[in-house]
Amino acid sequence: MQILGIDIGGTGIKGVPVDLENQEYLGERFRIETPRPAKPKAIAKCVQELVKHFNWTGPIGVGFPTVVVDGKAMAYGNMHKSWQGVQIDELFTEKTGLPCSAINDADAAGLAEVRYGAGKDLKGLVAVITVGTGIGSGLFYNGQLIPNFELGRIPYKKKPIEQYAANSVRKAEELTYKEWAERFNFFLKNVELMCTPNHYIIGGGISKHMGEFEKYLTTDIPIVAAKTKNHAGIIGAACGYLDKIARK
Template sequence: MEVLGIDFGGSGIKGAIVDIKTGELVTERHRIETPQPATPEAVSEIMAELIQHFDWKGKVGIGVPAVVKNGVVLTAANIDKSWIGQTINKQLSEKTGCEVECINDADAAGIAEIHFGAGAKVKGMVFLLTVGTGIGTVIFIDKHLVPNLELGHLEFKKKSIELYAADSVRKRKDLSWKEWGKRFNKALAYYEKMFNPNLFIVGGGVSKKMEKFQDQIDLDTPVVPAEMENNAGIIGAALNLVYK
C-alpha cells in the first residue's frame, strides 16, 4: 500500500509517495518553498500544487509544526498564528480533493523511527527527542504514540529544558560540544528520572554529531542517534494513516 507523505516545515514543504510496508520512498522527493507568511490559504495552495505534482488521488498524511488535536490546530510554531483554531484536516481535504490527515511533525518523525529506525526492535517505552532550535519530545509505549507532548517546555534550572539544552543554546552561547553535552546529559537525566524509558533516541541536527558529545552522556538508559534522517517526517506522516 502506498500513501503520499508531506513534511510541512518552516522553510520548505516536501513530499513523496511512501510504501508503508517497507517505509521506503517510491518516488523522488519534491520540495516547494514554504510561503511567507505561511497562512492557511497560502499553504493550502502549495499542498494542492504538491499533490498535483504527484498526480495523487489517494490518502495524504501531513506532518505540521503544530499541535493537532481532533483535526484542529492548537499551536503554531514557524507558521502563521492564523492557523490556531483552524480545522486543518477538513480544510486541506476540501482544498485538495484528497483525504488528508495531519499530525505534529515531531510525532511524525517519531512514527518513522519507531517502525523502521532505531526504535523498531525495542519494547516498552521509547523516548525520542528532536533537538534543534527547540526540543521536540515524542513518547511511544509498545509502539503506540502518546501524541502532542511538549516536554521540552518543562521547567528546568529556572527556565525550560529547551531553553537550557537545545542546539540553539549551544550556538548562541558558543558552547563547546563537551560543555553542551553536559547540559544535554542533565536534561536526559531529568527525563530518565521522570519517565524511566527503555531507550532514548536523539533526532534533529545533533544526531549526526553524537560522537562529539557521546562521552558526556552518563545514564542507565541507552541513548542512540535517530536513523531515518531527512525522510523521517515524510515517512511518518504517511504511516500515521495506518499505524493508529
C-alpha cells in the first residue's frame, strides 16, 4: 500500500510517499520548517503543502510529537498549547480532503524499527529508545505496540529525565561519551525498574556513535543500534495508517 508518511517535529515537518510493500520512498523527502507558533491551523497548512507538493490523492499517516490516543492529542509536547484536545487526524482530513491517521512520533519510529529494522522478528518486550533533542520511546510486546509509553518523562530531580540524559544535553554541557553514558545508563536502570525489556534498540542521532559509549553501559539487556535511522519517523507514520484501518 502507498501512503504519504509525514513526521511532524518541533523544528521541521518531513514527508514523502512510502510504498510499504516494497519498503521504498516514492520520491525525495520534502521538508518544511515548523511554523512558530506551532498552532493547529498553521501545521494543517503545512500538511496541505506537502500534499500539494507530491500531488497526493491517497491516505496520509502522521507522526506527531505528543501523547496521541485514537488520533487525539492528549497533551501538546513542544508544540503550541492549543493542540491539547485536538483530533489531529480529523483536522488534517478536513484540510486536505484525504483519509488520515495520527500517532505519537516515537511510537511511529518504533513501528518502523520493529517491522523493517533491527527489531524485526524479536520476541518479548522490546524498547525502542530514540535519543536526540529529548528521549522518545516505543514499547512493543511480540511486535505489538504498547502506545504512548513516555519513558523520557520519568521524573528526576523534579524534571523529566530526558533533560538530564538526552543527546542535546551531552552537546550543551560538552560531556564526553563516557560522562554522558553514565547518565544514559542511569536512565536505562530506571526503565528496568519499571518494565525490564528483553531487548533495547537505540535510535536517534546518538545511535551513530554506539561504539563510543556502549562499553560504559552496565545493563545485561542486549542493546543494538536502530537500522531505519532518519527514515524511521516517516515509515512508521505510514505504518500507523495501516494499523488504523486494520482496527476497523
